[in-house]
Amino acid sequence: MTASRVVRGEGGYSEKTRVKVMEQVDVLGYLPNRLATVFAGDQNSTFIGVSIPDLGNEVFAQVLEGIDRKLGTFGYQSVLGLTQHTQQEEENWIRTVLSWQPAGLILTGRYHSPRAMDMLRNAGIPVVEIWDLNSSPLDMSVGINHFDSGFDMGRYLTSLGYQNIGYVGTSHDTANAATERLSGFCKAVEGAGGAVVKQLCLHDTATYYPGFYGTEQLLAAARDIECIFYQNDAMAFGGLQYCAAKGLSVPDDIGIAGWGDLPIASVMNRRLTSCHVSHLKLGQKAAEMMMGRLTDEPVPTCTDIGFRLIPGSTVRNSGV
Amino acid sequence: MTASRVVRGEGGYSEKTRVKVMEQVDVLGYLPNRLATVFAGDQNSTFIGVSIPDLGNEVFAQVLEGIDRKLGTFGYQSVLGLTQHTQQEEENWIRTVLSWQPAGLILTGRYHSPRAMDMLRNAGIPVVEIWDLNSSPLDMSVGINHFDSGFDMGRYLTSLGYQNIGYVGTSHDTANAATERLSGFCKAVEGAGGAVVKQLCLHDTATYYPGFYGTEQLLAAARDIECIFYQNDAMAFGGLQYCAAKGLSVPDDIGIAGWGDLPIASVMNRRLTSCHVSHLKLGQKAAEMMMGRLTDEPVPTCTDIGFRLIPGSTVRNSGV
DNA sequence: AAGGCTTAAGTTACCCGTAACGTAAGATGG
DNA sequence: CCATCTTACGTTACGGGTAACTTAAGCCTT
Secondary structure, eight states: OHHHHHHHTOSOSOHHHHHHHHHHHHHHTOOOOHHHHHHTTSSOOOEEEEEESOSSSHHHHHHHHHHHHHHHHTTOEEEEEEOTTOHHHHHHHHHHHHTTOOSEEEEESSOOOHHHHHHHHHHTSOEEEEEEOOSSOSSEEEEEOHHHHHHHHHHHHHHTTOOEEEEEEEOOSSOOHHHHHHHHHHHHHHHTTOEEEEEEEOOSSOSHHHHHHHHHHHHHHOTTOOEEEESSHHHHHHHHHHHHHHTOOTTTTOEEEOSBOOGGGGGOSSOOBEEEOOHHHHHHHHHHHHHHHHTTOOOOSEEEOOOEEEOOSSSOSSOO | OHHHHHHHTOSOSOHHHHHHHHHHHHHHTOOOOHHHHHHTTSSOOOEEEEEESOSSSHHHHHHHHHHHHHHHHTTOEEEEEEOTTOHHHHHHHHHHHHTTOOSEEEEESSOOOHHHHHHHHHHTSOEEEEEEOOSSOSSEEEEEOHHHHHHHHHHHHHHTTOOEEEEEEEOOSSOOHHHHHHHHHHHHHHHTTOEEEEEEEOOSSOSHHHHHHHHHHHHHHOTTOOEEEESSHHHHHHHHHHHHHHTOOTTTTOEEEOSBOOGGGGGOSSOOBEEEOOHHHHHHHHHHHHHHHHTTOOOOSEEEOOOEEEOOSSSOSSOO
């Protein structure tokens, strides 16, 4: 017991005893067993479960980096779960991770299976839903409104005179953020009298190659496309490369717009039309909200971190 | 006790009792507390601590993805630690994560602080060191020989007639894998009568922008450079963009070689000269070795997953 | 020097799941 | 019908740390 007090430095022991205990700590290479502490219920654990769809998408890697770094400064650890964009994987992971008594959970997306919802409510721990802003979250939410960001892009492209617009993305089985961007996009384009031709590739990750290949498929199916909006910048980059390979000039022959503003855009000589979201900040904010809740500070339920449309120069620069 | 048997499904109860117990499980939303099980010492935990330098580098994100997916299939979870390429961060993280009684640890790199080494030896759990192949590992090691891969690249470039060669990378404080590649590279180039001019940017992540900017610095300092070898593909891509922006033709005016063979290379019309390493496979192999050790299968101490030089077309294609 | 006060150190019980063992009821066989 | 075996279920103890409490020791005051 006295040793426990010394190790925790909570006082109530003499200097002589402290030295003796610390000597033994060194000799034995003693490391406290945090399992026992948490198990006894005297303290909360310092685990935060973090679910991420996949790390092949640079965006989510950045979000995770933001989360883990910020959690680290508070002495918390991330327990990772890769859900591959499926609710079933997420549910399985939630069940497992809850059995480890985490202090809280950070989940990507706002759609969860009914059983997952039950478990989350039952667990009685803070939950932050990220990415998709959720106006009535389980607990807390931080992200952006994807529908609006798609809508803004649609309005922007139609304002430049584009009418026959393509969309290239991947098809995941869940109602996800990319789907909402597409909905917003279609609404804006169709509202302005334009039309959207969709091309969804069956590919597991939304990255360069499906962007290349999806562009080829789209242009084969619909030759009069004037402009293509992509699920994200990586796919848009694949599209740019397809155009370069086929001798299509951007933006003269075809316009290209991405989403997410990846780091790679920082070095491209032709600025990619895109939509900027601060992924790192999103992760950090999620971690901060979690920490705020765990220290009983007042925390807003919903934080919109916003987005910024980047006009770029891969679309024509004024209405025809 | 009977309830415990039912939940674990280990037998020794009647069907009637099973139904009654499962009903209560549903009613109460009971989830077993794995902390208690592990704490009691009856089972090992299913945590694996995974330390990664940073996730801004796509390569490490892929390695982590490989690890976590494979661990997941065995019912294990990754506890993440981002060490920012410093031994001190790694040491702090090891101390914390060990207090959670993980079943094992997967660490990036072969260099650890003396205290970290002590703790690792004391912990008596499996440790896999990845990335850098370590012929005398703490326990197990999987990766490639970075010195050799740098050497091969140096030999390849000099075989094409390049003599004044630049290197662009970032400077991290640790003796890391990139440093070893550079050593191997210099040895090969100097052995063939060539010279290497180094340009190390003080930038925290080895990605596109430092590649762009480092190229500018290098070419300002040494105008007669014929070819540049980069720390990785992302930096090489930044270099390619710099050349494009300045009207330098690749490979006619200058040769460009990267390392790592990132997915982005799959869509570029000019194949980037690089060195292929299967990052996902590396992660999976690390997880497999860990699982093998935990199930008392015989596991090789050292696994070389190899690399493959990719000639590409961003360097000239035969000796002058 | 006795009484009251402060500080240091020790004791007990608890957290939850399960191994090991104990007991009671039912099934089987001679 | 009793001895024996099998199955179902119950009891006890343990793991490591710490809250809450108790005891012991040191210190000062009058």
